[in-house]
Amino acid sequence: MNAPVKQAPAKAPQSFPKPEFTGAEAGMQTFPSSTSRSYNYFKPQKMRATVYEDVTIDVQPDPERHLSQGWLYGFAKSPGGYPQDWTVLKSGNWHAFLDPNEEWEQTIYRNNSNIVRQIELNLQNAKEAGAYAHWSPTWIRFVADNVGAWMHAEHGLGMHVFVSAQRSAPTNMINNAVCVNSVHRLRFAQDLALYNLDLSESIEAFDGKAHKDVWKSSPFWQGVRENVERLTAIGDWAEAIFATNVVFEPLVGVLFRSDLLMQIAARNGDYITPTLIGAGENDYNRDLRYTRALFSLLANDAEYGEANRAVMQSWLDKWVPVSRHAAVELQPIWSQPSERTITFAESFAAATADFNTLIADFGLTSPKEK
Amino acid sequence: MSRQSLSKAHEKITELSWEPTFATPATRFGTDYKFDKSPKKDPLKQILRSYFPMEEEKDNRVFGAMDGAIRGNMFRQVQERWMEWQKLFLSIIPFPEISAARAMPLAIDAVPNPQIHNGLAVQMIDEVRHSTIQMNLKRLYMNHYIDPAGFDITEKGFANNYAGTIGRQFGEGFITGDAITAANVYLTLVAETAFTNTLFVAMPSEAAANGDYLLPTVFHSVQSDESRHISNGYSILLMALADEDNRQLLERDLRYAWWNNHCVVDAAIGTFIEYGTKDRRKDRDSYAEMWRRWIYDDYYRSYLMPLEKYGLVIPHDLVEEAWDRIYNKHYVHRVAQFFATGWPVNYWRIDAMTDKDFEWFEHKYPGWYDQFGAWWEAYSRLAYPGKNKPIAFENVGYEYPHRCWTCMVPALIREDLVVEKVDNQWRTYCSETCYWTDAVAFRPEYQGRETPSMGRLTGDREWETLHHGRDLADIISDLGYVRDDGKTLIPQPHLDLSDPKKLWTLDDVRGIEFGSPNVTLNNMTESEREAFASSYRSNPNRTPSTAKV
Ligand SMILES: [Fe+2]
Ligand SMILES: [Fe+2]
Numbered sequence: 001m002n003a004p005v006k007q008a009p010a011k012a013p014q015s016f017p018k019p020e021f022t023g024a025e026a027g028m029q030t031f032p033s034s035t036s037r038s039y040n041y042f043k044p045q046k047m048r049a050t051v052y053e054d055v056t057i058d059v060q061p062d063p064e065r066h067l068s069q070g071w072l073y074g075f076a077k078s079p080g081g082y083p084q085d086w087t088v089l090k091s092g093n094w095h096a097f098l099d100p101n102e103e104w105e106q107t108i109y110r111n112n113s114n115i116v117r118q119i120e121l122n123l124q125n126a127k128e129a130g131a132y133a134h135w136s137p138t139w140i141r142f143v144a145d146n147v148g149a150w151m152h153a154e155h156g157l158g159m160h161v162f163v164s165a166q167r168s169a170p171t172n173m174i175n176n177a178v179c180v181n182s183v184h185r186l187r188f189a190q191d192l193a194l195y196n197l198d199l200s201e202s203i204e205a206f207d208g209k210a211h212k213d214v215w216k217s218s219p220f221w222q223g224v225r226e227n228v229e230r231l232t233a234i235g236d237w238a239e240a241i242f243a244t245n246v247v248f249e250p251l252v253g254v255l256f257r258s259d260l261l262m263q264i265a266a267r268n269g270d271y272i273t274p275t276l277i278g279a280g281e282n283d284y285n286r287d288l289r290y291t292r293a294l295f296s297l298l299a300n301d302a303e304y305g306e307a308n309r310a311v312m313q314s315w316l317d318k319w320v321p322v323s324r325h326a327a328v329e330l331q332p333i334w335s336q337p338s339e340r341t342i343t344f345a346e347s348f349a350a351a352t353a354d355f356n357t358l359i360a361d362f363g364l365t366s367p368k369e370k
Numbered sequence: 371m372s373r374q375s376l377s378k379a380h381e382k383i384t385e386l387s388w389e390p391t392f393a394t395p396a397t398r399f400g401t402d403y404k405f406d407k408s409p410k411k412d413p414l415k416q417i418l419r420s421y422f423p424m425e426e427e428k429d430n431r432v433f434g435a436m437d438g439a440i441r442g443n444m445f446r447q448v449q450e451r452w453m454e455w456q457k458l459f460l461s462i463i464p465f466p467e468i469s470a471a472r473a474m475p476l477a478i479d480a481v482p483n484p485q486i487h488n489g490l491a492v493q494m495i496d497e498v499r500h501s502t503i504q505m506n507l508k509r510l511y512m513n514h515y516i517d518p519a520g521f522d523i524t525e526k527g528f529a530n531n532y533a534g535t536i537g538r539q540f541g542e543g544f545i546t547g548d549a550i551t552a553a554n555v556y557l558t559l560v561a562e563t564a565f566t567n568t569l570f571v572a573m574p575s576e577a578a579a580n581g582d583y584l585l586p587t588v589f590h591s592v593q594s595d596e597s598r599h600i601s602n603g604y605s606i607l608l609m610a611l612a613d614e615d616n617r618q619l620l621e622r623d624l625r626y627a628w629w630n631n632h633c634v635v636d637a638a639i640g641t642f643i644e645y646g647t648k649d650r651r652k653d654r655d656s657y658a659e660m661w662r663r664w665i666y667d668d669y670y671r672s673y674l675m676p677l678e679k680y681g682l683v684i685p686h687d688l689v690e691e692a693w694d695r696i697y698n699k700h701y702v703h704r705v706a707q708f709f710a711t712g713w714p715v716n717y718w719r720i721d722a723m724t725d726k727d728f729e730w731f732e733h734k735y736p737g738w739y740d741q742f743g744a745w746w747e748a749y750s751r752l753a754y755p756g757k758n759k760p761i762a763f764e765n766v767g768y769e770y771p772h773r774c775w776t777c778m779v780p781a782l783i784r785e786d787l788v789v790e791k792v793d794n795q796w797r798t799y800c801s802e803t804c805y806w807t808d809a810v811a812f813r814p815e816y817q818g819r820e821t822p823s824m825g826r827l828t829g830d831r832e833w834e835t836l837h838h839g840r841d842l843a844d845i846i847s848d849l850g851y852v853r854d855d856g857k858t859l860i861p862q863p864h865l866d867l868s869d870p871k872k873l874w875t876l877d878d879v880r881g882i883e884f885g886s887p888n889v890t891l892n893n894m895t896e897s898e899r900e901a902f903a904s905s906y907r908s909n910p911n912r913t914p915s916t917a918k919v
């Protein structure tokens with residue numbers, strides 16, 4: 001090296017900067033734009049922009065809005081940035097979507113912290129109160145096997161559907177909503193895994209390893225695993241979200257969580273599992289709000305709505321049978337617990353009814369059962 | 371949680387992933403790197419159950435500080451010289467942050483290691499945190515700082531401005547092209563591991579010296595997530611090094627990533643720190659001194675060099691060259707001068723340098739006054755409208771530079787200019803390495819080897835091309851850099867808001883034609899072009915002192 005090198009001083013400076021009065025506070029002078037105190041490059045939904053709108057809109061630029069020089073880097077065979085053809089759905093204005101949950105830094109951390117704190121408290125209380133003492137051997141096995149297996153579904157979808165899809169949508173509003181969806185699922189998967197660990201430590205007969213085999217090879221669960229794996233293999237980001245949140249979740253996720261577990265746990269002396277599962281259900285309801293807003297917007301797009309509905313209908317034709325199959329294969333677990341308060345047919349009817357209401361909102365119909 | 375239960379919890383979480391048998395995750399993003407021989411290396415672990423409350427706690431401290439700053443009238447002590455540059459910086463940085471979130475699936479696709487996937491997913495949500503918390507800080511500045519103009523058009527300015535574009539490539543580099551080049555080498559091994567130190571540590575301390583203690587609060591909170599990100603990147607690097615075939619690509623990517631980060635980050639942060647501060651204590655570290663400590667010693671010597679023993683080829687020459695540009699070739703000073711030359715097309719105001727500044731610069735960078743002193747005196751002299759045009763259009767002996775096609779900072783170290791015909795177009799580059807990046811690295815073949823996943827340079831990379839031959843007043847009004855009276859410009863070459871007569875309006879810049887150096891270059895004959903290049907390289911671009919004018 002030939003440059004004269006000045007070594008940085010090892011010790012801190014001897015002096016300190018002095019504060020001085022600058023008068024650089026809002027309102028201390030009047031001049032053009034001295035009161036221009038809102039982001040003025042987008043039109044807020046209401047009179048005043050929300051914090052969510054302010055911190056989200058246009059952070060991901062778009063050549064159709066203000067971006068003037070185009071994207072500066074491309075992929076080898078396709079343009080860079082956020083190509084709109086990464087889904088076959090089309091929109092007259094992708095930027096019209098705003099997340100009804102208005103997720104940003106503060107809501108994400110508050111919401112998830114509240115949930116994990118509540119779960120931790122519940123589990124601690126359960127241990128202290130000996131809440132697991134009354135669990136029957138069949139229920140212990142039911143939780144180890146089935147609640148255990150479900151953690152994998154949550155994790156796989158979180159990591160390989162939602163984390164992946166948040167790279168791909170044309171706006172920051174969509175991508176952030178999807179991103180928050182992914183951490184809900186990853187967190188819930190971990191919640192279930194750590195619950196499983198807790199149970200292995202509290203209940204002698206609890207087999208904390210069983211979930212892995214059940215997920216990999218129990219015939220009851222292979223339809224669910226196949227569905228999950230196939231969802232992760234979808235390349236079109238909107239199809240992946242649609243086939244997961246609009247099809248798989250109502251027909252399999254809600255079926256298992258709400259229409260089975262939440263109905264039978266208490267009758268089997270288990271007051272703890274429902275609090276956990278309820279948190280996952282709550283996440284899904286939150287994520288369903290943005291999903292519904294997104295696909296309603298696309299289904300009702302003035303220019304492309306009809307074509308979009310045809311595409312979504314074809315997605316239903318493709319994915320509903322896969323999820324129905326997964327649900328039906330799960331049927332035998334309905335008869336595993338000693339206290340059976342609900343039949344598979346009842347649960348499946350409830351799940352299907354909710355599913356039909358959801359897709360009716362998009363102007364879609366359920367494909368006929370074969 | 372006890373240590374024992376923590377390690378059990380980590381162990382348990384590793385059980386979540388499985389080997390799929392019905393279908394495998396779609397690979398949306400390609401890489402030419404191979405990982406099938408790699409032993410799995412694990413990054414720092416994080417359990418979401420403890421992660422969320424930990425981050426929420428950090429956020430509460432940030433929000434507490436924001437309330438405190440407003441109640442304590444922080445802005446009465448904030449230096450306008452400093453805050454004006456935040457209009458540029460905070461318009462840029464939320465995009466690289468969100469791009470880092472978007473980059474995570476690229477790395478997840480490429481690296482077959484579930485433990486790394488977990489680390490990357492947590493990084494993803496960290497980056498959403500960073501992007502939105504920074505947008506929120508900027509919103510607070512817009513609400514409480516004396517001059518909101520420029521903050522109010524922030525993301526639009528970012529998207530249509532020549533300086534915004536320089537910063538934009540920093541984020542786009544994370545999310546496009548070969549997945550490992552982008553999301554591992556460029557983003558993590560270089561941007562996060564080396565340059566977040568100047569971004570998130572050096573700059574905040576300068577903010578504090580200028581009366582702004584909110585920027586440090588927010589950015590230190592951001593930086594505290596960075597060690598996990600660096601650990602993700604390091605684990606991927608170790609896995610990549612396990613396959614000999616990856617080394618050639620790593621060498622290529624480190625050269626590109628190092629050099630581009632240097633060109634872009636040092637240009638921007640160097641300018642903010644050296645020209646945005648009013649703190650001229652002689653014992654305050656210059657940007658070069660900070661760089662020497664944070665980048666040269668802590669990153670290059672302590673992080674990169676030890677990796678040589680694993681077979682990593684380190685760009686020693688480019689590290690030395692970057693230092694040479696910063697310290698001896700006055701890179702940062704030339705960039706600041708260029709930003710100030712271009713003031714009419716900025717969305718922030720730039721304060722003139724005074725005798726006190728001159729003295730400090732000369733002390734820290736011997737020879738500074740000779741090169742830049744007279745130009746800054748001319749800048750002050752031409753600060754107000756009426757008698758003169760903006761400095762770029764007055765003859766002060768400063769020749770407007772050509773842009774580097776690759777890093778998009780102009781070729782300011784004039785003797786290093788490269789002029790080459792690439793993809794059927796005459797292009798200029800600031801350096802041999804920037805030329806190599808375009809002509810050699812970002813291509814489907816590298817040193818005789820197929821690199822089908824490598825990205826491409828795209829876009830209208832010379833900003834001036836878009837505005838060639840147009841009237842400056844029309845350009846500014848199309849860009850939207852006009853205040854709410856419909857005529858006063860957002861940018862001004864001074865900080866005095868008290869006298870409307872001192873504020874430039876559209877009328878003051880009408881009738882000035884704007885030109886693109888690249889368009890001109892492509893219209894030259896071969897001999898004109900050669901003459902141009904040699905005169906460009908030999909012109910010291912030094913403003914004669916006023917005594918001689
Ligand atoms: Fe970040
Ligand atoms: Fe980061």
Ligand SMILES: [Zn+2]
Pocket residue numbers: 633774775776777778779799800801804
């Ligand atoms: Zn360059």
